[in-house]
Amino acid sequence: GENVEQHPSTLSVQEGDSAVIKCTYSDSASNYFPWYKQELGKGPQLIIDIRSNVGEKKDQRIAVTLNKTAKHFSLHITETQPEDSAVYFCAAGRANFGNEKLTFGTGTRLTIIP
């Protein structure tokens, strides 16, 4: 089955700086890579996803990059703000198989230092 490794487990950055979270996956058949943000006391929420037919996707201050050859993908947050403090989860799976085949990483706790 799929194995997803996520690093780092904790990350602290100064407000305004950039944050990068990295994930690797093992199944070359995986073609769907979402990122979820979990704020304190809430459930995870999808913030961005990427499919294997593109190498990069941006949405305002967040971007995700994918290297299919190396089997790794990363979340980039620029100009970090206090509201970016949360736990972030990456995941890997196959778009046509649904969430039951999605494997999540172990999470990164991001803290933005004012």
Add this chain to the structure above:
Amino acid sequence: DADVTQTPRNRITKTGKRIMLECSQTKGHDRMYWYRQDPGLGLRLIYYSFDVKDINKGEISDGYSVSRQAQAKFSLSLESAIPNQTALYFCATSDNRNTEAFFGQGTRLTVV
């Protein structure tokens, strides 16, 4: 109001007790899921259901059972709770066309 509602939000129970966690959704989605979250382990799938007559085991179904009472309701039961079932439990939904999962706010369960 939340689209995916879990009850209770917090529960402390004793070893050996039966407990039910409930989930209801107003999104009209057919697919519903139960996940367990443990520190350092991420989210792991317990059970999932594609419609009222469909129940499927996930990665870690041992010690759990589920019931899909209606399209909008999916409950998770621990028949005889044990301390290592102490965790944060999430219900989620998705529709049949999209892989985005919509999560409830979670139930923090402590088994003592």
